[in-house]
Amino acid sequence: MAGDKVHVHLMTGQDVVVSINVTEKVNPPKFEKVEDMADLGYLNEASVVHNLKQRYAAQAIYTYSGLFLVAVNPYYDLQIYGHEFVMAYRNKKRTEMMPHIFAIADAAFHDMLHTKENQSILITGESGAGKTENTKKVIQYLTAIAGDKSTGNVSSGLEQQVLSANPILESFGNAQTIRNNNSSRFGKFIRIEFNAAGQIAGANIEWYLLEKPRVTHQSRLERNYHIFYQLPRTGC
Numbered sequence: 001m002a003g004d005k006v007h008v009h010l011m012t013g014q015d016v017v018v019s020i021n022v023t024e025k026v027n028p029p030k031f032e033k034v035e036d037m038a039d040l041g042y043l044n045e046a047s048v049v050h051n052l053k054q055r056y057a058a059q060a061i062y063t064y065s066g067l068f069l070v071a072v073n074p075y076y077d078l079q080i081y082g083h084e085f086v087m088a089y090r091n092k093k094r095t096e097m098m099p100h101i102f103a104i105a106d107a108a109f110h111d112m113l114h115t116k117e118n119q120s121i122l123i124t125g126e127s128g129a130g131k132t133e134n135t136k137k138v139i140q141y142l143t144a145i146a147g148d149k150s151t152g153n154v155s156s157g158l159e160q161q162v163l164s165a166n167p168i169l170e171s172f173g174n175a176q177t178i179r180n181n182n183s184s185r186f187g188k189f190i191r192i193e194f195n196a197a198g199q200i201a202g203a204n205i206e207w208y209l210l211e212k213p214r215v216t217h218q219s220r221l222e223r224n225y226h227i228f229y230q231l232p233r234t235g236c
């Protein structure tokens, strides 16, 4: 259009005329559903949201953004965390497989073995984003490959103990909120130790900032910690 004005067709079906200064540049079609958003020619907010949305519609909830992995909560079981997926991501290069939380866990595991340096995975996001679920997937992956007999790793039983700790932690530290039926009301730092062969040698979980006032008072439509509903049901 003339001057600095452009014609924009909105997703709502509306056509509007706006100044070119308030628009963002669109990437060419070859960048549709790109697996790593660092590859986008135009890395602006609109392109990022568009890419995540298109991928989400194709059931691709994970997308890389450089070193980071962005996860969109699907709120239903996509069947992408089974044992066959663990095996598929094992020992694979990042470019060989679709973005996945297992790929992040696998990279950390291998970097630890090769560099002999501690590795950290930071999982962050707003309430209900999927932090707790993805943390469990990381632990599931690491315990599976650390105790995988097909690769000569002998299970020490510690893997099962690491996995079993979570339901107890959730009973005492998770509650239903208006945003999340299983909201973690505390932060946790999970440390898993491995020996030189890549077997789990120990683990510990540090918790902090538990929301204590919830024990005596809950907002409307929210609940106390799960344990207070679980104990009466067991007859304790």
Ligand SMILES: Nc1ncnc2c1ncn2[C@@H]1O[C@H](COP(=O)(O)OP(=O)(O)OP(=O)(O)O)[C@@H](O)[C@H]1O
Pocket (backbone or CB within 6 Å): 073, 074, 075, 076, 077, 078, 125, 126, 127, 128, 129, 130, 131, 132, 133, 134, 180, 181, 182, 183, 184, 185
């Ligand atoms: N990858 C996933 N696949 C299927 N469902 C998921 C996934 N991630 C999250 N969910 C669903 O979303 C809910 C909320 O996720 P989660 O508890 O992990 O959020 P959170 O970020 O830990 O929230 P909070 O900060 O409140 O603890 C889960 O109970 C689960 O039903």
